[in-house]
Amino acid sequence: MGxxxxxxxxxxxxxxxxxxxxxxxxxxxxxxxxxxxxxAFDGLRKNGRRVRRTDLTIATEDHNTxxxxxxxxxxxxxxxxxxxTLRKNCADFGVRLHPLGDxxxxxxxxxxxxxxxxxxxxxxxxGDSHTSTHGAFGALAFGIGTSQVEHVLAxxxxxxxxxxxxAITVTGELPDDVTAKDLIxxxxxxxxxxxxxxxxxxxRGEAIEKLSMESRxxxxxxxxEAGARAGMIAPDETTFEYVRGREHAPEGADWDAAVEYWKxxxxxxxxxxxxxxxxxxxxxxxxxxxxxxxGQGAPLSESVPDPASFExxxxxxxxxxxxxxxxxxxxxxxxxxxVDTVFVGSCTNGRxxxxxSAAAVLEGRQVxxxxxxxxxxxxxxxxxxxxxxxxxxxxxxxGAEWRHAGCSMCLGMNPDQLQPGERAASTSNRNFEGRQGKxxxxxxxxxxxxxxxxxxxxxxxxxxxxxxxxPAGV
Amino acid sequence: MEAFTTHTGRVVPLRxxxxxxxxxxxxxxxxxxxxxxxxxxxxxAWRKNPDFVLNDEAYKGGTVLVAGEDFGTxxxxxxxxxxxxxxxxxxxxxxxxxxxxxxxSLKNGLLTVVLPQPTVEALWELAESDPSVEVTVDLVARKxxxxxxxxxxxxxxxxxWRLLEGLDDISLTLKDEDSIAAYETRRPAFKPLTQQL
Ligand code: SF4
Numbered sequence: 001m002g003x004x005x006x007x008x009x010x011x012x013x014x015x016x017x018x019x020x021x022x023x024x025x026x027x028x029x030x031x032x033x034x035x036x037x038x039x040a041f042d043g044l045r046k047n048g049r050r051v052r053r054t055d056l057t058i059a060t061e062d063h064n065t066x067x068x069x070x071x072x073x074x075x076x077x078x079x080x081x082x083x084x085t086l087r088k089n090c091a092d093f094g095v096r097l098h099p100l101g102d103x104x105x106x107x108x109x110x111x112x113x114x115x116x117x118x119x120x121x122x123x124x125x126x127g128d129s130h131t132s133t134h135g136a137f138g139a140l141a142f143g144i145g146t147s148q149v150e151h152v153l154a155x156x157x158x159x160x161x162x163x164x165x166x167a168i169t170v171t172g173e174l175p176d177d178v179t180a181k182d183l184i185x186x187x188x189x190x191x192x193x194x195x196x197x198x199x200x201x202x203x204r205g206e207a208i209e210k211l212s213m214e215s216r217x218x219x220x221x222x223x224x225e226a227g228a229r230a231g232m233i234a235p236d237e238t239t240f241e242y243v244r245g246r247e248h249a250p251e252g253a254d255w256d257a258a259v260e261y262w263k264x265x266x267x268x269x270x271x272x273x274x275x276x277x278x279x280x281x282x283x284x285x286x287x288x289x290x291x292x293x294x295g296q297g298a299p300l301s302e303s304v305p306d307p308a309s310f311e312x313x314x315x316x317x318x319x320x321x322x323x324x325x326x327x328x329x330x331x332x333x334x335x336x337x338x339v340d341t342v343f344v345g346s347c348t349n350g351r352x353x354x355x356x357s358a359a360a361v362l363e364g365r366q367v368x369x370x371x372x373x374x375x376x377x378x379x380x381x382x383x384x385x386x387x388x389x390x391x392x393x394x395x396x397x398x399g400a401e402w403r404h405a406g407c408s409m410c411l412g413m414n415p416d417q418l419q420p421g422e423r424a425a426s427t428s429n430r431n432f433e434g435r436q437g438k439x440x441x442x443x444x445x446x447x448x449x450x451x452x453x454x455x456x457x458x459x460x461x462x463x464x465x466x467x468x469x470x471p472a473g474v
Numbered sequence: 475m476e477a478f479t480t481h482t483g484r485v486v487p488l489r490x491x492x493x494x495x496x497x498x499x500x501x502x503x504x505x506x507x508x509x510x511x512x513x514x515x516x517x518x519a520w521r522k523n524p525d526f527v528l529n530d531e532a533y534k535g536g537t538v539l540v541a542g543e544d545f546g547t548x549x550x551x552x553x554x555x556x557x558x559x560x561x562x563x564x565x566x567x568x569x570x571x572x573x574x575x576x577x578x579s580l581k582n583g584l585l586t587v588v589l590p591q592p593t594v595e596a597l598w599e600l601a602e603s604d605p606s607v608e609v610t611v612d613l614v615a616r617k618x619x620x621x622x623x624x625x626x627x628x629x630x631x632x633x634x635w636r637l638l639e640g641l642d643d644i645s646l647t648l649k650d651e652d653s654i655a656a657y658e659t660r661r662p663a664f665k666p667l668t669q670q671l
Contacts, residue, residue: 133506
């Protein structure tokens with residue numbers, strides 16, 4: 001019987017297989033950041049262990065870093081200690097680090113791909129659940145806990161229990177105003193936050209094949225919000241073109257050998273998935289979340305659902321609690337929900353294409369009175385590219401704040417937070433209670449919806465802007 | 475890691491599904507660089523509400539948390555497990571756990587037990603009608619026992635063995651160093667390196 005893409009990549013990394021035991025998998029790339037690594041390095045020290053492969057390991061600072069005044073000492077002493085701890089650990093153990101102020105600094109999942117370190121057929125891990133992002137290249141990439149970080153540092157392997165396979169086939173083409181973010185939010189609403197549990201999801205079909213690498217990363221990024229271990233997309237010409245020429249891309253004969261291998265990384269025609277879901281791309285529309293988990297979403301054109309309409313008792317209770325927290329009432333049209341903060345950024349939507357599409361909507365327009373809009377590039381490289389294209393000027397001219405790269409308001413570990421009761425349209429990935437600041441309320445949206453919402457002051461898509469003025473240069 | 479064989483303690487009924495790791499331990503607690511001292515951060519936002527179950531004197535000292543489905547969703551932060559353990563929990567029961575959370579728990583000796591929703595409901599009712607009631611979570615017999623409740627649970631044999639013995643994964647893996655080195659000689663040359671050594 002044929003094998004799926006995920007099974008092929010897994011199979012190529014088995015160091016040891018024994019009946020009744022987890023497989024020992026070799027890890028090709030280990031990404032580190034300041035939050036989930038200190039206790040792991042401590043463990044190494046305590047046991048007198050070293051980092052086995054510093055040449056397969058790389059660290060950056062992202063979760064705690066400020067997005068303003070980055071040349072000044074970090075105000076929060078606890079954040080500063082955590083960054084200093086990472087710097088010391090990397091220096092002591094010989095790990096390559098891109099600290100705040102470095103041109104390669106940024107959100108760990110933006111940095112790996114842009115350096116060309118993320119390539120098809122690799123195993124990639126990081127002490128961060130959104131490691132699933134790297135699956136967009138046809139890599140098997142998953143988030144791990146701190147004990148596992150220590151394990152990979154010490155052994156460059158991980159014992160892993162087998163996974164199940166799920167195919168999500170997206171047929172047809174996405175309508176013009178529908179983005180990868182809308183698609184993945186619709187997928188999660190359909191299968192639920194636990195729907196992917198135990199699975200590696202492979203996204204396939206015409207709509208997926210037509211997506212750019214950056215959009216594919218947006219999709220795979222949020223696989224974890226559906227509960228999946230990982231998300232993957234088979235590598236193709238789009239993937240190869242993205243990797244080609246990057247700093248760590250193979251060259252010459254190595255490139256040819258790599259591409260030859262990468263071309264084998266497709267699910268065989270006779271392979272069987274444990275579960276299959278089909279989604280018709282042509283029926284999708286801009287999508288937003290109304291609740292406090294990423295599965296509580298609906299098309300923007302709809303209204304806040306009535307908890308009584310959920311058949312499942314647990315879902316009903318969850319919806320009631322969510323509406324109470326979000327300050328919404330059943331039946332309220334989503335388009336009429338007023339918003340006071342817009343955040344464009346994160347490892348979901350903080351890459352250059354995301355900034356371009358938000359800027360295209362904002363060009364020649366103004367953010368609404370009283371609206372705070374933060375634009376936080378996913379990495380310094382993204383920021384430099386945006387400046388080269390003049391996007392920063394578009395944002396600031398519209399009244400948005402152009403910030404330094406990092407995770408920022410995606411989780412509010414730095415000063416960029418919502419105040420209690422504030423309501424954000426956010427291009428990030430989690431709308432959990434208090435995720436963006438204590439008492440803050442989050443609606444997950446695409447960059448286009450974020451920008452249109454910033455202009456109108458309520459949840460909106462670019463189509464709603466036609467009466468404001470025709471967008472220039474789109 | 476601490477070994478887990480069997481544990482008897484009082485139940486804390488948490489009637490919520492989708493308990494994500496941002497609720498278990500909010501992000502600002504993640505700045506700490508140690509594995510302890512997270513107990514005050516556990517369910518920090520919910521604990522502001524006087525009606526929250528952890529604020530109920532009757533449930534103080536409970537060691538078995540019983541929650542709705544999809545417990546531990548979201549972030550990979552192992553701090554969520556440390557916070558539960560620092561607070562005093564030895565086991566968590568839910569109809570479904572997020573994968574990474576479950577893996578993290580097993581690595582730290584916090585037992586996660588999957589039981590069907592009706593059994594969870596029965597344990598909730600039991601603890602709500604009598605907070606002093608005790609439940610036994612027996613990993614040797616793979617059973618949860620409480621007055622009127624006897625439920626078997628599954629756990630893969632290898633994970634169970636590691637828990638029962640309190641084994642350190644890294645030492646186990648390092649016994650295979652030869653296989654790791656052999657694998658490294660087979661790795662294709664085109665795979666990227668982060669630095670030349
Ligand atoms: S941008 Fe958000 S989701 Fe991504 S790594 Fe940072 S905190 Fe996590």
